[in-house]
Amino acid sequence: MKNLDFKDKVVWITGASSGIGASIAMQLNTLGAKVIASARREEKLIALKFNCPNPDNMLLLPLDITNPLSIEKAIVKVQSLNGLDIVLHNAGISQKGLVIENEMEVDRKIMETNYFGTVALTKAIMPLYLKQGHGSFGVVSSFAGVMGIPGRSAYAASKHALHGFFESLKAEHMACKLHISFILPGFINTEITAKGLCGDGKPFGRVETSHRLGMTANACAHAIIKGIAKNKKRIVVGNIEVLLLSIHRISPSLGHLIIKSHPMRTMRNFKSKIHRIFNFKQDLVLEKQ
Numbered sequence: 001m002k003n004l005d006f007k008d009k010v011v012w013i014t015g016a017s018s019g020i021g022a023s024i025a026m027q028l029n030t031l032g033a034k035v036i037a038s039a040r041r042e043e044k045l046i047a048l049k050f051n052c053p054n055p056d057n058m059l060l061l062p063l064d065i066t067n068p069l070s071i072e073k074a075i076v077k078v079q080s081l082n083g084l085d086i087v088l089h090n091a092g093i094s095q096k097g098l099v100i101e102n103e104m105e106v107d108r109k110i111m112e113t114n115y116f117g118t119v120a121l122t123k124a125i126m127p128l129y130l131k132q133g134h135g136s137f138g139v140v141s142s143f144a145g146v147m148g149i150p151g152r153s154a155y156a157a158s159k160h161a162l163h164g165f166f167e168s169l170k171a172e173h174m175a176c177k178l179h180i181s182f183i184l185p186g187f188i189n190t191e192i193t194a195k196g197l198c199g200d201g202k203p204f205g206r207v208e209t210s211h212r213l214g215m216t217a218n219a220c221a222h223a224i225i226k227g228i229a230k231n232k233k234r235i236v237v238g239n240i241e242v243l244l245l246s247i248h249r250i251s252p253s254l255g256h257l258i259i260k261s262h263p264m265r266t267m268r269n270f271k272s273k274i275h276r277i278f279n280f281k282q283d284l285v286l287e288k289q
């Protein structure tokens, strides 16, 4: 990656044990950044460090963002370092189920991780940023952070809430060198949907097709890093589905109509029909020969 100056930048990534976070950690480590990698699964973090090109430049900091004590311990460690440039709030869990199916416990769990966990960590980091006079937050939101998605009410609410919180934080510190980037990934091929909670609180258990066929975590990480290097306020990442955001911006009701009609599935069915017709024609040609 050319022109991405992350050399010796200290970047703290939450949710670095898998998916997008692990890919960002690996790529930033390759670019010479000093990466602090956090998540709950320590064994995954150890494997990440073991596989990265500059293991001495990666600090593993196991962390559960829903646990105040865990945040307190992590902050003490980070304060002992030589400054902190960027925090990537990437840790998150998803959810799948209609509003009427979701037990309240599921709504609370999603908010506890995606919203309150991120807020608690931000509050703990802010004194450090104010003391050093600068700092950046990359907030991994989602398309669901700017539009409602059927079957994802709790997830969408938690991501929408992050926008409100960080926009207010930015407004409170207009004069400081506080930079905030909202990151909006589309369908990225990670375990997020498999681990997503169903209405009864149990994990969904398999990666949804739209995500399995989506952009790779590596490509997504690359786009996010490029956006952060350019200090972009909004980083939209994905394949064809990014069109949906533009449509929703122009006409929210048209956006919802499209999302309700399962556009990715419709497009896949259309493509496979074309494929079948094409193969059928080829078979006819071969039969004639």
Ligand SMILES: NC(=O)c1ccc[n+]([C@@H]2O[C@H](COP(=O)([O-])OP(=O)(O)OC[C@H]3O[C@@H](n4cnc5c(N)ncnc54)[C@H](OP(=O)(O)O)[C@@H]3O)[C@@H](O)[C@H]2O)c1
Pocket: 014, 015, 016, 017, 018, 019, 020, 021, 038, 039, 040, 041, 042, 044, 063, 064, 065, 066, 089, 090, 091, 092, 093, 094, 113, 117, 140, 141, 142, 143, 184, 185, 186, 187, 188, 189, 190, 191, 192, 195, 211
């Ligand atoms: N994949 C997509 O299509 C997509 C689209 C839009 C937005 N996103 C967002 O991208 C972010 C990363 O997701 P992903 O797709 O890469 O899925 P993922 O592989 O499941 O990553 C989620 C990460 O969050 C961590 N995490 C969850 N709960 C945590 C907690 N209480 N404390 C600390 N870490 C916690 C997980 O680590 P541990 O389990 O080890 O703690 C894991 O590393 C999420 O915020 C997600 O909402 C993903």
